Amino acid sequence: MSSTRAQGQDRLRISEVFYSLQGESRTVGWPTVFIRLTGCPLRCNYCDTEYAFQGGEWMSLEQIISQTADFNPHYITVTGGEPLAQKNCLPLLEQLCDAAYAVSLETSGALDIAGVDARVSIVMDLKTPSSGEESKNYYLNIAKLKPSDQLKFVLADRADYDWACLKLNEYDLPQRCEVLFSPVQGQLSATDLADWILADRLPVRMQIQLHKLLWGDEKGR
Ligand code: SF4
Secondary structure: OOOOOOOOOOEEEEEEEEEEEOOOOOOOOOEEEEEEEOOOOOOOOOOOOHHHOOOOEEEEHHHHHHHHHOOOOOEEEEEOOOHHHOOOHHHHHHHHHHOOOEEEEEEOOOOOOOOOOOOOEEEEEOOOHHHOOHHHOOHHHHHHOOOOOEEEEEEOOHHHHHHHHHHHHHOOHHHOOEEEEEEOOOOOOHHHHHHHHHHOOOOOEEOOOHHHHHHOOOOOO
8 A cells, every 4th residue: 555645635545455356246256456445434233344444544546546557457346344435435436437447336325326426336235133233224225226236135144134025025126236145154054045045036146255265354355
């Protein structure tokens, strides 16, 4: 990470920029540059990136894009924390798209996605009851999802699963975009989740976090 402190208004607080395999979503397994923005207004019970709540370093958009280009990637994921909590996330996304990268944005679902560049594939959470942050869901976002976006449920137990099934029907989610179901590692058996999805004939994609299978909770992976 650059040691030069970014000046001016076109900057973001960045926790890390790193190159790894995409661990989840539609592009799972593809080499990807991750740009992790610092800060999040939520405190999910299962959060695995608490180190990104604070710290990091101010970087100009130019510095971020230059550092990203060093990896010569095709896929870029902007993540957090909650990236949309910093307003300059929007011009960063736009500039990455202008540079012809395939860009995705991981967001909690608590903040408005309206300003996100239409070329970005948004991977948006709906926070389940066990997260402790269900009340933060900004449900007006659902109507703004595009067919190329993805909606993710992170599930810790059967009650979360049943809640997610209700939301699938209530908002007709599979008709809007791809829906992802993911178990919280160490809390919900992936096998149980797979069996429930099959038993209920759900039109959702199950995923297991690939990077955790490969590298555990190692930072920057
Ligand atoms: S929204 Fe994401 S980064 Fe923020 S507390 Fe929840 S899991 Fe952690």
